[in-house]
Amino acid sequence: xxxxxxxxxxxxxxxxxxxxxxxxxxxxxxxxxxxxxxxxxxxxxxxxxxxxxxxxxxxxxxxxxxxxxxxxxxxxxxxxxxxxxxxxxxxxxxxxxxxxxxxxxxxxxxxxxxxxxxxxxxxxxxxxxxxxxxxxxxxxxxxxxxxxxxxxxxxxxxxxxxxxxxxxxxxxxxxxxxxxxxxxxxxxxxxxxxxxxxxxxxxxxxxxxxxxxxxxxxxxxxxxxxxxxxxxxxxxxxxxxxxxxxxxxxxxxxxxxxxxxxxxxxxxxxxxxxxxxxxxxxxxxxxxxxxxxxxxxxxxxxxxxxxxxxxxxxxxxxxxxxxxxxxxxxxxxxxxxxxxxxxxxxxxxxxxxxxxxxxxxxxxxxxxxxxxxxxxxxxxxxxxxxxxxxxxxxxxxxxxxxxxxxxxxxxxxxxxxxxxxxxxxxxxxxxxxxxxxxxxxxxxxxxxxxxxxxxx
Amino acid sequence: xxxxxxxxxxxxxxxxxxxxxxxxxxxxxxxxxxxxxxxxxxxxxxxxxxxxxxxxxxxxxxxxxxxxxxxxxxxxxxxxxxxxxxxxxxxxxxxxxxxxxxxxxxxxxxxxxxxxxxxxxxxxxxxxxxxxxxxxxxxxxxxxxxxxxxxxxxxxxxxxxxxxxxxxxxxxxxxxxxxxxxxxxxxxxxxxxxxxxxxxxxxxxxxxxxxxxxxxxxxxxxxxxxxxxxxxxxxxxxxxxxxxxxxxxxxxxxxxxxxxxxxxxxxxxxxxxxxxxxxxxxxxxxxxxxxxxxxxxxxxxxxxxxxxxxxxxxxxxxxxxxxxxxxx
Numbered sequence: 001x002x003x004x005x006x007x008x009x010x011x012x013x014x015x016x017x018x019x020x021x022x023x024x025x026x027x028x029x030x031x032x033x034x035x036x037x038x039x040x041x042x043x044x045x046x047x048x049x050x051x052x053x054x055x056x057x058x059x060x061x062x063x064x065x066x067x068x069x070x071x072x073x074x075x076x077x078x079x080x081x082x083x084x085x086x087x088x089x090x091x092x093x094x095x096x097x098x099x100x101x102x103x104x105x106x107x108x109x110x111x112x113x114x115x116x117x118x119x120x121x122x123x124x125x126x127x128x129x130x131x132x133x134x135x136x137x138x139x140x141x142x143x144x145x146x147x148x149x150x151x152x153x154x155x156x157x158x159x160x161x162x163x164x165x166x167x168x169x170x171x172x173x174x175x176x177x178x179x180x181x182x183x184x185x186x187x188x189x190x191x192x193x194x195x196x197x198x199x200x201x202x203x204x205x206x207x208x209x210x211x212x213x214x215x216x217x218x219x220x221x222x223x224x225x226x227x228x229x230x231x232x233x234x235x236x237x238x239x240x241x242x243x244x245x246x247x248x249x250x251x252x253x254x255x256x257x258x259x260x261x262x263x264x265x266x267x268x269x270x271x272x273x274x275x276x277x278x279x280x281x282x283x284x285x286x287x288x289x290x291x292x293x294x295x296x297x298x299x300x301x302x303x304x305x306x307x308x309x310x311x312x313x314x315x316x317x318x319x320x321x322x323x324x325x326x327x328x329x330x331x332x333x334x335x336x337x338x339x340x341x342x343x344x345x346x347x348x349x350x351x352x353x354x355x356x357x358x359x360x361x362x363x364x365x366x367x368x369x370x371x372x373x374x375x376x377x378x379x380x381x382x383x384x385x386x387x388x389x390x391x392x393x394x395x396x397x398x399x400x401x402x403x404x405x406x407x408x409x410x411x412x413x414x415x416x417x418x419x420x421x422x423x424x425x426x427x428x429x430x431x432x433x434x435x436x437x438x439x440x441x442x443x444x445x446x447x448x449x450x451x452x453x454x455x456x
Numbered sequence: 457x458x459x460x461x462x463x464x465x466x467x468x469x470x471x472x473x474x475x476x477x478x479x480x481x482x483x484x485x486x487x488x489x490x491x492x493x494x495x496x497x498x499x500x501x502x503x504x505x506x507x508x509x510x511x512x513x514x515x516x517x518x519x520x521x522x523x524x525x526x527x528x529x530x531x532x533x534x535x536x537x538x539x540x541x542x543x544x545x546x547x548x549x550x551x552x553x554x555x556x557x558x559x560x561x562x563x564x565x566x567x568x569x570x571x572x573x574x575x576x577x578x579x580x581x582x583x584x585x586x587x588x589x590x591x592x593x594x595x596x597x598x599x600x601x602x603x604x605x606x607x608x609x610x611x612x613x614x615x616x617x618x619x620x621x622x623x624x625x626x627x628x629x630x631x632x633x634x635x636x637x638x639x640x641x642x643x644x645x646x647x648x649x650x651x652x653x654x655x656x657x658x659x660x661x662x663x664x665x666x667x668x669x670x671x672x673x674x675x676x677x678x679x680x681x682x683x684x685x686x687x688x689x690x691x692x693x694x695x696x697x698x699x700x701x702x703x704x705x706x707x708x709x710x711x712x713x714x715x716x717x718x719x720x721x722x723x724x725x726x727x728x729x730x731x732x733x734x735x736x737x738x739x740x741x742x743x744x745x746x747x748x749x750x751x752x753x754x755x756x757x758x759x760x761x762x763x764x765x766x767x768x769x770x771x772x773x774x775x776x777x778x779x780x781x782x783x784x
Contacts, residue, residue: 152712152742152743152744153739153740153741153742153743154712154740154741154742154743155743157740157741173744173783173784174780174783174784177784179743179744179784180712180743
């Protein structure tokens with residue numbers, strides 16, 4: 001029996017995935033859960049485990065291709081399964097196992113050649129004989145592929161009537177098919193848009209109006225000799241989309257405070273070797289910042305919230321996102337229920353997420369559900385930055401580099417370890433006052449560390 | 457109005473027609489003295505006597521054959537086949553004689569005959585008490601095949617069938633005899649033959665069904681509306697042959713998704729005919745494959761309960777098919 005494997009949904013709101021690399025080839029025997037391919041989505045890069053054991057009959061998607069969730073990406077011949085239909089008919093030959101049973105009846109023996117052999121070959125032959133399966137260019141595809149690329153009669157009729165390119169419409173049907181509802185919604189939306197701009201339409205002449213209704217194509221930059229054109233990876237595209245969306249939708253406001261972290265620096269210096277030896281991980285400033293942030297979010301929950309169309313949803317859970325630089329990209333793994341962890345717990349969790357992010361081993365769950373994000377450009381030496389809010393969250397915090405600076409302490413000038421701390425926030429959700437009360441709460445916590453503080 | 461089940465409604469229809477018209481009579485195995493194996497004809501022998509509520513030998517060919525003779529001689533007989541499974545001996549009389557009489561005599565004779573037959577799977581019914589035989593008769597021009605599901609329709613359509621100048625095969629799903637109850641008018645009314653009924657309106661898909669399956673389809677449709685927001689339009693043909701193509705096609709064109717569901721085995725079924733009509737005449741409106749659900753092609757409804765449960769499309773199978781089509 002041939003079982004199709006589909007592109008899985010690798011996280012909430014993930015709608016497509018790119019086959020970065022096939023790890024198996026056609027004809028390979030595979031075990032259940034054995035990795036089949038590396039899949040890039042806009043959130044994670046993941047290995048795709050096989051849902052079944054069997055032999056790979058056909059890879060339906062090429063490396064580098066992006067397909068919708070639910071699209072069939074390969075066919076696996078599952079061994080040893082009988083046709084389940086309880087009819088009295090002889091089971092179809094295609095479903096027979098490759099190895100003919102030892103006690104074949106004489107009648108069956110005459111067809112042994114058909115029964116044995118590679119299932120994929122038989123399929124090809126069967127398809128080649130199927131005249132109606134062609135696409136008009138001499139290429140023969142199976143019914144499944146046709147189902148996904150062809151439109152139903154009603155969709156084609158509506159597309160012709162309303163002059164719509166079906167491929168422009170995002171499909172919600174099985175495997176991304178464009179359904180009648182999809183095209184009706186699309187046409188309705190287009191009509192509404194046209195109606196919304198009657199003033200423009202009224203003053204233009206007919207030919208111009210036609211141009212306007214054509215899909216607007218953005219003007220490309222000129223390309224000069226030696227320029228290199230880089231196609232977007234799905235993660236790059238996702239970052240581009242999220243960042244633009246956040247900047248477009250959320251009115252950003254920004255504030256900064258200076259934090260005197262001399263005590264924290266001393267504490268870290270004193271404990272870092274012993275900590276590294278005992279725990280096997282480096283003691284950085286990040287867990288301290290994370291803990292101060294999480295505790296301050298509990299005090300000022302409005303920063304741990306989401307703008308929801310026309311209302312604000314304040315999250316109970318504190319799931320802290322930590323921005324991790326990957327040289328060619330940025331990813332934000334999430335520490336779920338970060339308020340339940342102490343410094344050691346946070347340090348371990350951050351180390352684990354950063355390591356896995358760098359090795360591209362994060363799973364869908366690792367990058368979803370964040371309620372607030374901490375950005376740590378200070379690790380790269382930044383002094384001031386204006387972060388863009390991680391879309392739909394209410395705010396993001398940036399922690400800058402710790403540097404020694406002359407500072408005024410008790411009316412005297414002293415050399416202190418200083419750090420800038422900033423927050424960008426969605427001004428629809430909160431105002432500067434709330435943002436600064438939060439920032440000052442973080443500051444107060446970070447400044448309270450001394451040589452004697454414990455790492456709990 | 458009074459709440460009646462399907463049995464009572466059919467009983468009432470018979471009694472009312474017999475009281476109103478002296479030529480109306482019933483005949484069949486145990487329909488007189490015993491009042492019918494399902495008690496449909498209870499009391500009729502007492503009220504109308506042994507000649508208008510006539511017990512017959514166990515010979516279906518004779519029941520239908522003599523009913524044809526009576527009908528061309530001024531009577532309006534209602535012949536009962538005790539179980540539709542027993543109808544094959546009468547097949548020749550129904551198909552070769554009753555259905556063709558008017559045609560053969562160039563309109564000189566007509567056969568105002570009604571043949572009632574309980575059909576459909578019931579637990580324990582097995583080979584001789586559970587079959588769905590409608591397809592055998594649905595390619596016989598000259599015959600009308602009706603299969604109402606709800607008591608009100610059944611009473612009104614039985615009256616229409618008795619008054620109809622043509623032979624009508626009147627199928628009653630026996631599993632729904634006591635299952636389905638509704639308010640049935642007590643005055644004289646008829647439901648015309650040949651009009652399909654839209655039980656609920658919806659935009660997402662059309663399901664055509666009849667008999668016990670219709671009852672389950674309506675349940676599942678309610679659930680899909682509540683749980684998934686999927687609005688199913690449910691159409692009951694009521695007359696299986698000839699079909700009310702207009703109502704069926706209008707619904708198929710409206711929703712673009714079309715499923716036929718019946719308890720009969722699929723190959724050569726009424727479902728196949730309905731699907732073919734829609735595939736041809738609503739093609740440009742379709743937004744998914746025309747789908748059918750039915751019983752597997754096995755020789756008969758099985759006796760063993762687990763096998764029967766597999767044989768008759770379950771609510772789960774119905775729901776799965778409807779969801780698949782809605783999401784297609």
